Amino acid sequence: MTGWLTTLLILIPLAGAFVIAVVPWPAWWAGSLAALTSLIEIGLWITSASKFHFGDASLQQSQRASWFTDLHVQWHVGQYAFSVWLVGMTAIVMAACVIYGWWVGRTRARAYFALMLVLTSAVVGVFTAQDLLLFYAFFEAMLIPLYVLIGVWGGAGRMRATLTFVIYTVVGSLLMLASVIAYGLHEGTFDLTQLPQRSSTWLFLGFVIAFAIKAPLFPFHGWLPSAYREAPPEVAAVLSGVISKAGLYGLLRIAIPKFASVAYDWRIVFLVLASISLVYGSLLAFRAPDFRGVVMYSSLAQSGLIVLGLFSLNDLGFDGAVLQMVNHALISSSLFLIAGMVERRTSTGELRLLGGMARKRPLLATVLMTTGVIALAVPLSTSFAGEFLILAGALQQQWIWAVIGAAAIVLAAMYMLRLISTVLHQDVGSAVPEGALDLRVGELAVVVPLVLCLIALSAWPNLISSHSFGPPSASIQLESGLVASK
C-alpha cells in the first residue's frame, strides 16, 4: 500500500503539469494551481516520511511493475532513508521556486509552471528510481525542462548558456548511457537492488563523469557560470539547490556502492578533485564581481566538500555528505532567490553598484544575514554540523584533506562576509534606488520557510545525520552495494 506513495510523489507533479498545460487557464490560475500542486507534494512527502521506518535499512515504500520484459526493464521505485531527505528537500525547494515564479508573474505562465512541475517530477524520480534505465530516463528528463526554462525565460545571454549547458550534460549522459547499457546487459537485469558489484574501471568512469558534470566538480564545471547567471533566479536556485544533488546522489547510490573496490582505488583522484573544487570555488567566489557569482562559486566549493565526504568512504563522511546536501540545497536556493529579489530592486547584481541596502530594509538585512552566516557554516548551524562530520571523516582518510577543508573554512568566511557587507552595509550603491522596498510579503513567504528549515535543522541536525542510513552503518551498507536484503 505504501508503495504507492513513492509513485505518487513522482506522478502528482506530472499530473499537475498536464492539467496546467492542457487547460487554457489565465496566468494567475496556472500559477496558483502550480503552487497548490507543489504544496500537495510537500504534504505527500510528509506523509511518506512519517510512514517511513528509519530504523530499517532496506528499501521501503517500493513499487515494482514490469515495463519492457525482454530487456528486464521495470518501473521500480522506492526510498532508502537518505532518499527521503533528498526527496523532501526537492519538494520544499521546488515549492519555494514555483511560488516565487508565481509571485514574480512569469510570462507564458502555463508553459512555465508545467515545466517547473515536470522538473519536480523528474528530480524526485532520480532520487527514487531503483531501476538503472529508469534512473537514466529521469536523469535525462531533468534536462529538457531546464533547457527550455533557461532558453526562454533567461537573461540576455541565455542561448549560449543553454547550448553550453546542454553540450556538457549530453556528453556526460552519453557516457553514462553506455555504462548503463553495458552494466545492465552484462548482468541481465537493470534492477539497482539486485545488480551485483562490479570492478570495471571504465563503467565506473562512465557513471562518475556524468555525475561530476552535474554536481559539478572541477574541472567539469564549465557550464556553471553562464547557466547560473542567465537563468531566472528561481531556476538558478533549482539548478544549484536541487539538480546538482542528482549528480552527488548518483555517486552515493551507484558509483560508490556498485563499484566499491574501484571507488576505493580511485578515491585519491576524487579527493584531489574535490579539494581543488573546494579551494578553487572559494577563491573565485571571493573575487566574483556579482551576487550570483559568489553564490555560484560557493556552490562549486560546497560540491567539492560533499564529494570530499563521500570519498572519505567512512560513516562520518557519508552521514555528513547527506546532511550537507540538504543544507546546501536550502542555503543556495535561498541565496539565489535573495539575489533575484535584490536584482529586482536594483536591476543589477554587480557588487560594486550595490551597498547600504540594510538601511530601512530590516527584513532583507535579517534574511540575507541569517542565510549568509549559515552558508559560511558558523558553528552551531546545521551546515557547520555537516561540514564538521565531513571533515572529521576526511581526516580519518588522511590528514591533508581535513587541513585543506579547514583552510576553506576561513575562505568561506571571507567570501560570504564580503557578499554580505557589499550588499547590505557601507555606502549606498549607485544602483540602489532611494525608494527600493524592503522584502514584500510574497517574497518573505518564499524565503522565510527555507530559512526556518535551516534554523530548525540547526537545532537538531541529527534528524538527518542519524536517519540517513539504517542500523548497519553507512559504510557497511555502501560497501556491500546497497542491495535488497530479503
Next chain:
Amino acid sequence: MRLAAWICLLLPLASTVGITLAGTRISRRFAGYLSTVTTMGAFAAAVFDFVALSHGQADDRQHVTTSWTWLSAGPYHFGMSLLIDPLSVMMMLIVAGVGSLIVAYSVGYMDGEDEERRYFAYMSLFVFSMLLLVQGGNLLLLLAGWGMVGLSSYLLIGFYQDRASAIAAAKKAFVMNAFGDATMALALFLLILHTGGLDFVTVFANAPRGGTVANLIALGLLGGAAAKSAQLPLHTWLPDAMEGPTPVSALIHAATMVTAGVYLIARTHILFENAWFIQDLAAGIGAATLLMAGLIALVQVDIKRVIAYSTMSQIGYMFMAVGLGAYPNGMFHLMTHAFFKALLFMGAGLAIHAVAGEQDIRKLSGVGKLMPQTKWLFLIGSLALVGIPPFAGFFSKDGIIAAGLTHGWYGELLTLAGLIGAFLTGIYTFRLFFIVFTGEPSAFAREHFHAHHGKEGPLSMRWTVGVLGVLSTVGGFLQFGTAWHPLTDWLAPVAAPIAEASGTQEAVASILAVALGLAGIGVAWFIYGAKRAAAPAAPRLLEHKFYWDELYNWLWYHPADLIARGLDALVERPLIAGSLNAVTGGFGLGSRELGRAQTGLVRTYALALAGGVAILAVVFLSVR
C-alpha cells in the same frame, strides 16, 4: 540544578528571538529592558546553580545533562549537553553577572541610537553564545559556542553599518577567529580519531599522552585560544574591534569573550599537560603578548585602544598562568580583570558619551574636572589594573608572577616578563589617567561637554559603573596567596593547579610587582601629571604596532587575492570557458552540417542521439 542551567542558557536566546520577531511593535526602551531582565534572570539561575553545587558533596560537583543527541554519525554521538561543575558555574556567574551590568549600562548608553532593538538582540545573542561556550558539555558544543561568540562579536563590532572602518574591523575579527576555529576543529577531528568521541570525560581519559598527536591536538586548541583571546600572533583584530559601541568593548572585548581562550586551556588542561611543550609555548605566548601589548599601549592616543591593548596584555598574564599550570590563578585574574576592565571601559564610555563621542585622549584631556565621580571610579579601575593593594588586581596578578618561580629558568624568565609588564602597566594606565582625568579641561572638552540633567550620565550608566567600582575594590579578597584560597579549593576537582608558589615566593613577587607598578605610576606622573607633557610622537615601530597588519596582508590576504585573480584569468576564463568555445564552435559547425540533412529543429538532440548510438554500438560489441 539542571533546569536552572538550561534556563540560564536559554533566557538570553529567548530575548534575541523575541526582540527580532517583535520588530517595531515594541519600543526601543522595552527591547533594552527585555535584554537586561533576561540577562539578570540568567544570572539568578547561575547563582542558584552555584548555591546548589556548593551545598552538594565536594566529590559530587560534576553534572552533565543531555537533552537530545545533537549530531551523530556511525558510532559517534554528540549530545546537546550542558556541564555544571565548579569551573562552568564560575564562568556563568562572571558572564551573566558582568553581562547584566553591561547590558543595563547600554540602556543609557545606546539611548537615542538609530537601531537600538538590533543592538539589544545582538547583545542577548552574545550572552547566549558565551553561556553556551562555558556550559557546553562536550568539545563540539564548546566549539559551537566558540563560533557563535565570534559571530555576535562580528555583528556588534560592525553595528554602525554605514561606517566602512567598522565593517572592515568586523570582518577582520571574524576571519581571524575563523582561522582559530579551523585549527580548533582540526584538533577536535584528531580527538575523534584517537579517543572516539568529544565528551570531556572520554577525551580526557583516552587522549594520547606525549608524542606528535598530543602536541598537534594541543597546538590546534592553542590556535583557537590565541585567536579568540587576541594573543600573539593572532591579535591584530582586537584594537580594530574598538569600532564597536563602548559597552560592546566592555562586555565582549574585555570582560568575557576575549578571556575564553583562558577558559579553554583551563578546561582542557589535561590535553595541554599531555603536551608539555605546547603548554610552555602557551605561557611564552602570554609573556610575549603582555610585553608587546604593554609597549604599544604606551603610545596610543585613542582612549579605547589604550584599554584594548591593556586587555591584550592582561590576558597575556592569564595565558602565562594557565601555561604554567596555575589554573586557579589564571581564572582568578580572569574574574578580577572582568570587573576592573569593564569598569575602565564603562568609565571611558561615560567620558566619551559626555563629550560627543570623542575618543582621542588629547581632545578629552582634563575632562576629569568636569566629571569628578567618573574620575574616582576610573582611578579605582586604574589602581586595580596596576595591581596596587587593596584593589582586585593586586591579589590576582601577583599570584601569576609568583607561579613562574616554580618552573625553572623558563619560569623565571616569564616572571621577569611579568614584572616588566607590571612596570609598563603602571606607565600606560596612569598616562591615560593623568592626561584624561587631571589638569585643566581642554578647549574641546569644555566646548562639547554636556551633562545629563546636571549628572555625569543617565542613572542606568552610573549605578552599573558604581557596582563594578565596588567589585574592583573588594573582588580581590577572594584569595590571598597561600593563606586564604577558597577559589583554588573550589576549582580543585576540575582544574587542580600543577604549579603552586610557596609563601615566600608569593611575598617576593608581590613586593617586586607592587614596587614596579608604583614606579610606573611615578614615571607617568612625572611626564604627564607634573609636566603635563603632550603625548609625544610614537616611534615608527610602535606606531605601526610592530607591522603585524602588514605581515598578514602579505601572508594571507594578498596571496589569496592574487591567486584568485590568477585562477580567474589563467584557468577559469581560457581553459574552462575557453575549451567550451571550441566545443560549442565544433558542435555548431557539426549541427549546421547535420541540419542540412534534417529539418533543422532540435539539432543538438539529433547529434546527441547520433553520438549515443555510435557509442552504444561499440559498447554492445565489446560487452557481448
